Amino acid sequence: MIFMLPVKEIEEFVKENVTDTLITHDFSHFKRVSIGARWFVTVLKGTKEEETLAYIAGLLHDCVRPDTEKICHAVASTEKARKILNNFNIEPESIERIAQAIRDHRKPVKWTSPLHQSVYLADKLMEQMGHYIAFRRCVFVGECSDYVGRPFESSIENQFDYRINKFDFTKFPSVFHSMAKEMLKPSIGFHAGFKKREQWAIYLARFCYEKGREGQTAMERIIMDFQPDSEESETYKKEAIEYIKGRKFDYFKKLVNQSKRIGE
Ligand SMILES: [Fe+2]
Ligand SMILES: [Fe+2]
Secondary structure, X not given: OHHHOOHHHHHHHHHHHOOOOOHHHOHHHHHHHHHHXXXXXXXXXXXXXXXXXXXXXXXXXXXXXXXXXXXXXXXXHHHHHHHHHOXXXXXXXXXXHHHHHHHOOOOOOOOOOHHXXXXXXXXXXXXXXXXXXXXXXXXXXXXXHHHXXXXXXXXXXXXXXXXXXXXXXXXXXXXXXXXXXXHHHHHHHHHXXXXXXXXXXXXXXHHXXXXXXXXXXXXXXXXXXXXXXXXXXXXXXXXXXXXXXXXXXXXXXXXHHHHHHHHO
């Protein structure tokens, strides 16, 4: 049954048609969340079918993504995803399992399966983490209508404060605690530098924020185009590229094994 799921066709459809989203929520974000969600199902010992359904859920999880946090895009994306998937050859039961993972990708609920929590885990522990988030979050502040008319410095600070304070590693399965703690460190480091008005952090934030406001350049391109001015920003760029190129999975696996050892 699993081999009959039209994954490639859905991926092509999303790439071609789901384009009215934000720079920070473009196809490259969908694709990384898909790969991440599938990886989390594997680590949590889900089935092969769940791995594939998680991949599809990742592709569609932000198919509706307005430039404001005031609307729940998870609910809107779930509805649209159902409509999209009805055009493909997938069983209604599988569509509902995908829809459940999309609907609950914003905050933790009582999880019913590895698939159910996979998109949430990929979105929070990979896409909102690491060195990459220093770039992505500053672009987001630039393109988010909630920050229009507000000063650059306090907008960046508010967004990082909000996200970092909200982050609670205990909300994740214990096997991901080391990963959650390690992956949070770069955003804390960046934010601390920004609050102290260190040149490298201001420079990186300003570059990304302006790109977000312009809304013309793809997220991965923004990182590639960024010209580091210091050792710190050089490290942030290098590590962010490692992540977007998918070269961090050995590191993630190491952190998972670390948590397993601690749990023993
Ligand atoms: Fe989302
Ligand atoms: Fe997302």
